[in-house]
Structure formats: C-alpha cells, structure tokens
Amino acid sequence: MKSYVARRLDVIEPSPTLAITALANSLKAEGKDVVGFGAGEPDFDTPQFIKDAAIAALQAGQTKYTAVSGIPSLKKAIVDKFQRENALTFKPEQVIVSTGGKQVLYNLFMAIMNPGDEVIIPAPYWVSYKDIVTLAEGKAVLVQAPIEQNFKITPQQLEQAITPKTKVFLINSPSNPTGAAYTETELKALAAVLEKYPDILIVSDDIYEKLMYDGIPFFNLPMVSPALRSRSVIVNGMSKAYAMTGWRLGYAASEQTEIIKAMDTIQGQSTSNANSFAQKGGEAALNGDQSFIEEMKKAFVERRNYVVKELSAIRGLKVPMPEGAFYVFPDISGLLEAPGFKRLMAEHPEEKDPGKLLSSVLLKEHLVAVVPGSAFGYENGFRISYATSMAQIEKGVSRIRACIESFW
Ligand SMILES: Cc1ncc(COP(=O)(O)O)c(C=O)c1O
Known part of the structure; x- marks a missing residue:
C-alpha cells in the first residue's frame, strides 16, 4: 500500500x-x-516550592493562552538569571520560553537554516542535534572528539571543519553523553578561532550548566569572549537543574533579537506558548532558593x-x-x-x-x-x-x- x-x-x-x-x-x-x-x-x-507556585497559578485561574514567547515575569526571571549568574545582559525581547530545551533548539534551527547551511557539531553529541539540523534542511558537520582528548574538540579541529557554508557552531558543555565540560582556557582557545570568522553563529546549549562538580566553575563561549556575544544564542531549560523534565520548559536568549523574533514566529504557528501555570513554576525555580x-x-x-x-x-x-x-x-x-x-x-x-x-x-x-x-x-x-x-x-x-x- x-x-x-x-x-x-x-x-x-x-x-x-x-x-x-x-x-x-x-x-x-x-x-x-x-x-x-x-x-x-x-x-x-521537583522541589515543593516550584510545584506550589504552579498550583497557586492554576488555582488563580492562570489557565489561558499567554504571550507566545512567555509571560513577562518569567522572561524577567530569565534576564535576571543571565545577569546574576553569567554576567550577560539581555532585554526581555531577546528571550523566548518554549516547551522544553528541545523545542527551543527545533525552533532555532527552523528559524535560521537555509538548505545546505552547515552546523559544526562536536561528537559525541546529544542525539537530537543532528536530526533537528537535518529536518531544518541543514547539514550536520561532525567533528570527532575522541577519548584521548577527553571528548573535547581542539581549536585546530574546529578551524579545519569551517567552510564558507558554516553557519553555526553548536557546543554543549557539560555534555550529554560524556559529561565532559570545557574549561575557561579551552573555551578561550575555541573562541580565538571563532573570532576570526565573524559570520558564524554560536549556539551554546547550557542545559547542564548547574550540574558541574568538584568546584569547577561553569563558562560558556559568550562569557569568555565579549566579541562573540552579539552572535551567540544561549539555550537552557528547567528540566535538568530543577528536576522538571515533565513540565516542558526551556528558554533561549540572544542579542540577535531578529533570531528570537523568528523563533517566536515559528512557535506561534506550531505550539504557541509553553504551558501557562508551568511558566509560573519555572519563574519560582529561577528566582527561588537554589539549595x-x-x-x-x-x-x-x-x-x-x-x-x-x-x-x-x-x-x-x-x-x-x-x-x-x-x-x-x-x-x-x-x-x-x-x-x-x-x-x-x-x-x-x-x-x-x-x-x-x-x-x-x-x-x-x-x-x-x-x-x-x-x-x-x-x-x-x-x-x-x-x-x-x-x-x-x-x-x-x-x-x-x-x-x-x-x-x-
Ligand atoms: C544536551 C541537551 N540539550 C537539550 C535537552 C532538552 O531537554 P528538555 O527538552 O527537556 O528541556 C536535553 C535533554 O536530554 C539535552 O541532554
């Protein structure tokens, strides 16, 4: 048939x-x-105070559609989080809330890929990157980071993978599946390469940001390289840090307001806003006690x-x-x-x-x-x-x- x-x-x-x-x-x-x-x-x-915030929102009748990109108070909590924890400054219109980090990434690649555009992805990589890029008609260019390199790519490997078609460098640190995290020095070395190619967009998937061990501090590319800030998109979410996988809440921030707006358009024609009362839970998570x-x-x-x-x-x-x-x-x-x-x-x-x-x-x-x-x-x-x-x-x-x- x-x-x-x-x-x-x-x-x-x-x-x-x-x-x-x-x-x-x-x-x-x-x-x-x-x-x-x-x-x-x-x-x-999920911690009780986060559940309580969502229950209170539900009881208070926050059961309607919200703005596609998220409720203003959650977007403010996200802006504050970036300022407080990463010393990165965003305006509310440079932030979007979606139904999980996965949807953030899906919206993002649907919003930026033209057929044949290349995305450099270090491997081992998170399972969905390659398929999301492929669905968006982009080409995933995989760079192997073997165990001898502690599952991290070198600046030389990055530079060799760059072609005139490279549109995005996608990095995930700490990584799923290896748990490997780039140090500040290692990120600076990668940034030095990227600074030479002003058209490449940086996508930093920071979803495991809060799960760093042994006192090792977290850094991402825009944190270590001011020059890259204006062309970075940071992806993050509530799932891993706050044990909120089922709530489906993720977010992105970028000085590229145009990209966030394009993601809003994609989301507006597919899922619309993330769940209204889950967003209140997400707001409590970011603003609340982190112990x-x-x-x-x-x-x-x-x-x-x-x-x-x-x-x-x-x-x-x-x-x-x-x-x-x-x-x-x-x-x-x-x-x-x-x-x-x-x-x-x-x-x-x-x-x-x-x-x-x-x-x-x-x-x-x-x-x-x-x-x-x-x-x-x-x-x-x-x-x-x-x-x-x-x-x-x-x-x-x-x-x-x-x-x-x-x-x-
Ligand atoms: C690296 C990475 N990015 C993004 C996600 C998306 O998570 P969620 O859609 O639950 O926010 C995951 C989940 O496994 C992940 O491991």
Whole structure:
C-alpha cells in the first residue's frame, strides 16, 4: 500500500534514548528485573516550592493562552538569571520560553537554516542535534572528539571543519553523553578561532550548566569572549537543574533579537506558548532558593565517583571522569581485542557496531539498559545515566562487570 509518510522522515531517526527506555520498560512490564541506565532525567522530584507556585497559578485561574514567547515575569526571571549568574545582559525581547530545551533548539534551527547551511557539531553529541539540523534542511558537520582528548574538540579541529557554508557552531558543555565540560582556557582557545570568522553563529546549549562538580566553575563561549556575544544564542531549560523534565520548559536568549523574533514566529504557528501555570513554576525555580541543586549534586557526585571507579577496573573499558551532567561514557575500544567479544561480533555479522552489539547483550542477557555510543555519533562506547538510586547503580554495574569479564 502507498505510504502517506513524508520523505523528510527518511533522513531522520527516532530518538534512540527514548527507544531504549521503552524497551527496558516493556521488559520490566513482563516482570523482568531491569536496571535502567538509559533515561536522561534526574530521579529526584521537583522541589515543593516550584510545584506550589504552579498550583497557586492554576488555582488563580492562570489557565489561558499567554504571550507566545512567555509571560513577562518569567522572561524577567530569565534576564535576571543571565545577569546574576553569567554576567550577560539581555532585554526581555531577546528571550523566548518554549516547551522544553528541545523545542527551543527545533525552533532555532527552523528559524535560521537555509538548505545546505552547515552546523559544526562536536561528537559525541546529544542525539537530537543532528536530526533537528537535518529536518531544518541543514547539514550536520561532525567533528570527532575522541577519548584521548577527553571528548573535547581542539581549536585546530574546529578551524579545519569551517567552510564558507558554516553557519553555526553548536557546543554543549557539560555534555550529554560524556559529561565532559570545557574549561575557561579551552573555551578561550575555541573562541580565538571563532573570532576570526565573524559570520558564524554560536549556539551554546547550557542545559547542564548547574550540574558541574568538584568546584569547577561553569563558562560558556559568550562569557569568555565579549566579541562573540552579539552572535551567540544561549539555550537552557528547567528540566535538568530543577528536576522538571515533565513540565516542558526551556528558554533561549540572544542579542540577535531578529533570531528570537523568528523563533517566536515559528512557535506561534506550531505550539504557541509553553504551558501557562508551568511558566509560573519555572519563574519560582529561577528566582527561588537554589539549595535543592546542591543536595542533588551531592548525590550525583557520589554516584559518579562510584560508577567511574568500578567501571575503570573492568578490563577493556576506559572511563574518563566527567566534570558535569549525570552521564558516564565508557570507551570500549579495548574490548574489541577480547576473545569472547570477537566471537560475538563474528556470530553477528549483520551488526557492525560494537557499542550496539554490547548494549543489546547487556539488555537482553544481563538486564541492564544502556544507550549505544552510535546514538551519539561515537561507535566504540556506550552511555550510562547515573540518575538512578545507588542500589540500582550497584546492581547494574556488577551486571556490566559480569558481562564484560565473560568476554576475556
Ligand atoms: C544536551 C541537551 N540539550 C537539550 C535537552 C532538552 O531537554 P528538555 O527538552 O527537556 O528541556 C536535553 C535533554 O536530554 C539535552 O541532554
């Protein structure tokens, strides 16, 4: 029968992280004791004062459409946040609130891409970047940041990737999936390259800004380079810092008022405003007591240290210490030499991707859900989200150890 689905779907893939979570959930529904390391969301509940603000708004009848780009008081809270925490100055018309950081990025690329425009994306990258850029008819130019570079690209790599068609450099630090965060010095070195190319727009996805560990301070490109400020778009959101994934609230700010206006137009013709009373919750989150984040970070650091220590001791895995976010990304290049893994690869000639093969064995035979590295543009690895309880982490890590040790 004729397919009614548009051709644009041929070039994009369903979100692999959501797919893994769905498969793990269906195994759980069959009664299997699956450890889920797939989800990209904090396992904490949203703080009560944020819920209270949304409930109060709901009770007060704030149940109508709002301005497409967000309620003025939330936009003010966002402007204040940038001034207070990043020393960056924006006007309210340079801010837009959307239904999650993902929609911010979708609106942004729909608003700026012409066919064939290139977007430089360091890999491993967050799963949706490439598909969002592709849907917007842009071309994702991937720059590999291998484990030897602690999953960060060098200024030389950046410069080599630039062509006359480069429109955007997209950076995510701390990163999903590696947790790697660029230092101030490293960002300054990247900025020095970008300062030479005045037409390139900088998109900084700062969604893990608040989840930096060991006292390492957060920086982004516009913070370290005043010259880049007028051509940067900062993307951020409530999901990760305030455990608000289900609320669907994200935002962007840019001195390029024209871009924010174009995003407003896209949003106005698709979803309109973000949920009215969720916006009041978001406002409370940004303006309120931030000590909840410190509590959450304490738990994350303890889990991160445990996961890195345990996995590093497994032969065949290389596991750098992530500076932020809640992911660990072991490199499995060493495992390709293990006799049992070689045998497994030989038994599955249809699966050339070692990370996918390992992830599928881990889920089906050892009941641990991880996301294969290829989902993030890096085949020899897999991602663990440690946003789950210590008890689950201990169980899952020991299953991974049993699986991998059996290959030697
Ligand atoms: C790097 C990165 N950017 C953006 C998002 C979007 O998050 P949300 O749409 O929940 O705000 C995510 C979520 O996983 C992410 O990891």
